[in-house]
Amino acid sequence: MAFAIAGGVLASSLCSESEIFVSDPNKDALSKFKKLGITAKEDNGCALEADYIILAVKPFILPLVLSELKEKYATIIKDKVLITIAAGVEISAIKELLGFDAKVIRVMPNTPAMALCGMSVIAAEYAPASDEEFAQAVNIFRAVGETELLPESLLNSVIAVSSSSPAYVFMMIEAMADAAVRDGIARNAAYRLAAQSVMGAAKLVLETGKHPGELKDMVCSPRGTTIEAVKRLEEFGFRSAIMSAMQACTEKAESM
Numbered sequence: 001m002a003f004a005i006a007g008g009v010l011a012s013s014l015c016s017e018s019e020i021f022v023s024d025p026n027k028d029a030l031s032k033f034k035k036l037g038i039t040a041k042e043d044n045g046c047a048l049e050a051d052y053i054i055l056a057v058k059p060f061i062l063p064l065v066l067s068e069l070k071e072k073y074a075t076i077i078k079d080k081v082l083i084t085i086a087a088g089v090e091i092s093a094i095k096e097l098l099g100f101d102a103k104v105i106r107v108m109p110n111t112p113a114m115a116l117c118g119m120s121v122i123a124a125e126y127a128p129a130s131d132e133e134f135a136q137a138v139n140i141f142r143a144v145g146e147t148e149l150l151p152e153s154l155l156n157s158v159i160a161v162s163s164s165s166p167a168y169v170f171m172m173i174e175a176m177a178d179a180a181v182r183d184g185i186a187r188n189a190a191y192r193l194a195a196q197s198v199m200g201a202a203k204l205v206l207e208t209g210k211h212p213g214e215l216k217d218m219v220c221s222p223r224g225t226t227i228e229a230v231k232r233l234e235e236f237g238f239r240s241a242i243m244s245a246m247q248a249c250t251e252k253a254e255s256m
Contacts, residue, residue, distance in 0.1 A: 001085060002056035003032055004113040008144030010036065011116065023047040048073055052081045052137060059086040059256050066097045077102065081133050083140070085109055087159050088256030091125065091152060103129035105137045108155050108163045109144070118145030119162045123152035156253040160246035168245065173198055 006020055017037035023044045024030050033040040040046075044065070047053060057065055062084070069077050081103045084094060091104045106123040113120070120141035126134045141147050150158060173194045180190035204215055220227040233239075 001109060001111070001113065002054065003029075004111070004118070004144055005054060005056070005109070005140065006033060006036065006038060008113060008116050009140060012143035014139060014143050019050070021047045021049050044068060045073065048076050048080065050080075052083060052140065053077070054083045054085070054140075056085055059089050062086045062089055062094075063097060066094060070098050074099075081105060081129055081137060083107055083137055087163065088156060088253040091123065101128055103133065105129060105134060106152060106155060107137075107141060108158050109141060110163045111166050113141075113144035116144050119148070120145060121148045121150055121155060121158040121162060123155055124149045125152050157250050159253045160249035164249050165246075168242065169198060 002022065002024075006022065009015055009020065010017065018039075020033075020038045022030065022033045022038055022040040023042065023046050024033075024040065025042055027042070030040040030042070039049075055062060055065060077098070078100060082094070083105045084091075085107050087108070089106075091106050094104050095102050103126075105126050107120055108122075109120040110118050112118045118141070122138060122141065126137075129137075138147055138149075173191065176194035176197075177187065177190035180193065181187055185193070201215070204210070205212055208215070216230070220230060
């Protein structure tokens, strides 16, 4: 995700390579950033040269990173904007770990950011960061797709509907392609047909403003093939399975 954000920021000309600093203990990860002309080092101190610090780490690693920032760089980070993308970790918890009222902005992006087509949901609460600092943080994520502002209390639910949901869609595309291969379509063509159809369907929802159910009805002609497929999906609890999976996702986020 850090690599996707960096690439998007560069592509949008929001800043230059010399204005981005990356730290990571993984040398292979650092090499990818270096190929973009970005300063990348194993020492976390290098990243503190930037005004905005994106904490692009897993939730269980975040306390370790925050502990180091507190012990080694407490004076420096008080003037920085800290952007966290760690699932399930509330802003108040980060401030408590740091021991002061830090400028923390919480964001839930998703992996389509790698294709500059992400959906990033940003917590509307951002004090003591200024309006200008918050606007710039939003611009960072607009560089990799669309953004939405919601209360932080909804961000665990957001994880299920946008941050984790690409995984469900990938599974559906894979299943659709497997069925096509079974019927004789070449694997590469099957993936392309399935993926393009999913992308096109999503675009129709966004651009027409029509209810998804209305768009579904437009495809289902009387006694046609599509309504037979829909009937079978209903028999196997297609919608119920998705809703149940999302509930499990939200519950996991709340327990972290």
